[in-house]
Amino acid sequence: xxxxxxxxxxxxxxxxxxxxxxxxxxxxxxxxxxxxxxxxxxxxxxxxxxxxxxxxxxxxxxxxxxxxxxxxxxxxxxxxxxxxxxxxxxxxxxxxxxxxxxxxxxxxxxxxxxxxxxxxxxxxxxxxxxxxxxxxxxxxxxxxxxxxxxxxxxxxxxxxxxxxxxxxxxxxxxxxxxxxxxxxxxxxxxxxxxxxxxxxxxxxxxxxxxxxxxxxxxxxxxxxxxxxxxxxxxxxxxxxxxxxxxxxxxxxxxxxxxxxxxxxxxxxxxxxxxxxxxxxxxxxxxxxxxxxxxxxxxxxxxxxxxxxxxxxxxxxxxxxxxxxxxxxxxxxxxxxxxxxxxxxxxx
Numbered sequence: 230x231x232x233x234x235x236x237x238x239x240x241x242x243x244x245x246x247x248x249x250x251x252x253x254x255x256x257x258x259x260x261x262x263x264x265x266x267x268x269x270x271x272x273x274x275x276x277x278x279x280x281x282x283x284x285x286x287x288x289x290x291x292x293x294x295x296x297x298x299x300x301x302x303x304x305x306x307x308x309x310x311x312x313x314x315x316x317x318x319x320x321x322x323x324x325x326x327x328x329x330x331x332x333x334x335x336x337x338x339x340x341x342x343x344x345x346x347x348x349x350x351x352x353x354x355x356x357x358x359x360x361x362x363x364x365x366x367x368x369x370x371x372x373x374x375x376x377x378x379x380x381x382x383x384x385x386x387x388x389x390x391x392x393x394x395x396x397x398x399x400x401x402x403x404x405x406x407x408x409x410x411x412x413x414x415x416x417x418x419x420x421x422x423x424x425x426x427x428x429x430x431x432x433x434x435x436x437x438x439x440x441x442x443x444x445x446x447x448x449x450x451x452x453x454x455x456x457x458x459x460x461x462x463x464x465x466x467x468x469x470x471x472x473x474x475x476x477x478x479x480x481x482x483x484x485x486x487x488x489x490x491x492x493x494x495x496x497x498x499x500x501x502x503x504x505x506x507x508x509x510x511x512x513x514x515x516x517x518x519x520x521x522x523x524x525x526x527x528x529x530x531x532x533x534x535x536x537x538x539x540x541x542x543x544x545x546x547x548x549x550x551x552x553x554x555x556x557x558x559x560x561x562x563x564x565x566x567x568x569x570x571x572x573x574x575x576x
Contacts, residue, residue, distance in 0.1 A: 337364030433483035
């Protein structure tokens with residue numbers, strides 16, 4: 230019987246805890262280490278810290294260097310941050326310790342702007358240590374890039390791509406609400422954006438760039454527009470209520486242009502408890518591919534309301550592909566698709 234894949238979990242927030250719980254259900258995978266980026270729950274058994282009824286025999290450490298250099302593992306699941314700068318600071322030591330990395334940091338999906346050298350350095354460090362690094366998740370990493378690109382495989386030609394994703398932010402806590410400006414008025418929203426306190430979704434530029442690269446399209450520029458959505462109704466959640474007249478969500482649109490033509494349009498609408506009648510949009514994901522033949526795909530169901538599950542599931546299910554990949558920086562379009570890993574309960 231083949232040895233189990235040994236995994237270290239780096240980051241134990243909501244996504245990290247979801248990863249651990251999923252790992253425990255999977256066959257031929259073993260959790261061997263746990264790093265808390267915040268230092269919370271240091272010294273506790275992972276099972277105790279995440280609310281299981283049993284201990285796992287793995288203690289949480291806030292000393293990443295010690296864990297990476299003393300615990301034997303095949304791969305590290307990284308779930309602590311969003312920005313490329315933060316991700317590089319934490320993932321480079323992982324690569325140098327000779328371990329593969331899957332990170333859900335949105336800006337690690339694909340180069341954008343002037344950061345190509347950073348990715349070149351990541352690629353070099355990974356190759357020097359004979360390991361692979363991948364950035365993925367649900368968005369970016371699947372629904373606005375991998376999925377529409379996969380659909381183009383049944384087309385003779387393609388002219389334009391448009392995506393619209395409507396997300397329920399009512400499932401997330403107050404810290405996320407601050408991140409997107411929920412409950413504020415227009416002036417406070419605009420000031421928060423200027424100060425960098427309200428950043429909305431991160432990853433649209435990356436999804437535009439990776440789609441263009443995969444299709445061989447040259448872009449002149451990428452524009453990103455952001456606007457608040459004022460709620461006309463009261464929206465009640467377990468984390469609090471959004472009152473009428475205050476900000477209940479946002480709309481963010483990234484467009485990839487070539488000669489003043491919009492080739493790739495990525496629209497994200499984030500709302501607290503979306504109401505189709507009031508908001509004029511349905512929870513879920515629309516993909517429009519214009520070409521021969523043109524395609525319209527709508528993806529709904531529980532998945533549309535459970536983006537967090539999709540994020541950590543896509544990371545966990547990508548483990549075999551990353552381990553088997555050639556060393557260096559990989560992307561979701563350079564690897565085989567992630568397939569749901571076999572459960573311990575499966576026959």
